[in-house]
Amino acid sequence: MRFGVVVFPGSNCDHDTFHVLNNIVGVKTDFIWHKDSILSDYDLIVLPGGFSYGDYLRSGAIARFSPVMNAVKEYADKGGLVLGICNGFQVLLESGLLKGAMLRNKNLHFICKYVHIRVKNTNTPFTNALKDGSVLKIPIAHADGNYFASEEDLKNISLNNQIVFQYSDENGNINDDVNPNGSLLNIAGIINEKGNVLGMMPHPERASEKILGSEDGRFIFDSILNYLKNRR
Amino acid sequence: MKAKITVKLKEIVLDPQGETILHSLNEMGYDKIRKVRQGKVFFIELNETDEKKAEELLKEIAHKVLSNPVIENYEVEIVK
Numbered sequence: 001m002r003f004g005v006v007v008f009p010g011s012n013c014d015h016d017t018f019h020v021l022n023n024i025v026g027v028k029t030d031f032i033w034h035k036d037s038i039l040s041d042y043d044l045i046v047l048p049g050g051f052s053y054g055d056y057l058r059s060g061a062i063a064r065f066s067p068v069m070n071a072v073k074e075y076a077d078k079g080g081l082v083l084g085i086c087n088g089f090q091v092l093l094e095s096g097l098l099k100g101a102m103l104r105n106k107n108l109h110f111i112c113k114y115v116h117i118r119v120k121n122t123n124t125p126f127t128n129a130l131k132d133g134s135v136l137k138i139p140i141a142h143a144d145g146n147y148f149a150s151e152e153d154l155k156n157i158s159l160n161n162q163i164v165f166q167y168s169d170e171n172g173n174i175n176d177d178v179n180p181n182g183s184l185l186n187i188a189g190i191i192n193e194k195g196n197v198l199g200m201m202p203h204p205e206r207a208s209e210k211i212l213g214s215e216d217g218r219f220i221f222d223s224i225l226n227y228l229k230n231r232r
Numbered sequence: 233m234k235a236k237i238t239v240k241l242k243e244i245v246l247d248p249q250g251e252t253i254l255h256s257l258n259e260m261g262y263d264k265i266r267k268v269r270q271g272k273v274f275f276i277e278l279n280e281t282d283e284k285k286a287e288e289l290l291k292e293i294a295h296k297v298l299s300n301p302v303i304e305n306y307e308v309e310i311v312k
Contacts, residue, residue: 148303
C-alpha cells in the first residue's frame with residue numbers, strides 16, 4: 001500500500017500529513033510535486049492544507065491548474081481515493097471534482113480552533129470505522145470555509161447523502177450557534193457522487209496523536225485502511 | 233489593446249466583506265450608503281487588434297480563471 005501527499009507552492013500541512021500517514025498510520029507515503037503528472041501507483045492521494053499560491057485570486061483557484069490536478073482528475077475518474085483537507089478541499093471545489101464553492105468566513109476572522117463535527121454518512125471509504133451520528137473533535141484553521149452551493153446542487157448533495165460532516169456541538173446538535181463560518185447546512189465535509197473524493201475543512205492530521213489533544217482524526221485514516229484492505 | 237474585467241459576487245451570495253464595509257460606513261456617519269458589494273477588477277493589456285477576438289479571449293479567461301461561476305459573475309470591457 002502506498003499513499004501520496006501533493007505539494008503545491010504554499011502548502012503548509014504537507015509535512016504534518018506525511019508524518020501522520022507514514023509514521024502513525026504506518027503506510028509508506030511519498031510527497032508528490034505539483035508538476036508531476038503520474039499517480040497510478042497510489043492507493044490514496046491527499047491534497048493537504050495550506051495556502052497554495054498564497055490564496056491569490058481565490059483559495060485553490062491557481063492550484064487547480066497545476067499539472068498534477070489533471071492527474072488527480074484521471075486518478076479520481078478511475079475510482080482512486082482522494083482526500084482534500086482544508087485548502088485541499090478548496091482546490092477540489094475549484095477544480096469541479098466537488099460541487100460548490102467557499103466564501104469568506106461569515107465573521108471575516110481566520111478561525112483556528114477545535115470544533116465538533118457530526119458524521120452524517122458512514123457509508124464511505126473515509127468514515128466506515130464510525131457509527132452514524134458519531135461526533136468527532138477535530139480542529140479547523142481557515143479564513144475561507146463558508147461553504148456555498150446553488151440551491152439545486154445543495155438539494156442534490158443532500159438527497160444523494162453526500163454531506164459527510166456537519167459542524168455540531170459535542171452532543172451532535174446542529175444549529176447556527178455551532179456553525180463557525182456560516183456554511184450552508186453547517187457543512188464541514190462533502191463527498192462526490194461516486195463516493196471516492198472527500199473534501200473536509202477540519203484537519204484530521206492535526207488530531208491523530210493523543211499528545212496533541214485528540215485522536216479523532218485517526219477514525220478517518222483507519223476507515224481508509226479498512227476500505228483498502230477489503231478492496232484487495 | 234487594454235481591457236477591464238470586473239468580477240462580482242452573484243446577488244444570491246452573501247458578501248460578508250461588503251456587509252462589514254457597509255456597517256462601518258454607516259457607523260462613521262455615512263448614513264446615505266445603503267448597500268456595498270465587494271468585487272474585483274482586473275486591468276489587462278493584450279496583444280490583439282481585433283476587438284471581437286479580444287472579447288472572446290477575455291470572456292474565456294474570465295469564465296475559466298478569473299471568476300468562479302458558482303459564486304461570481306463577470307463583465308468584460310474593452311478600454312479605448
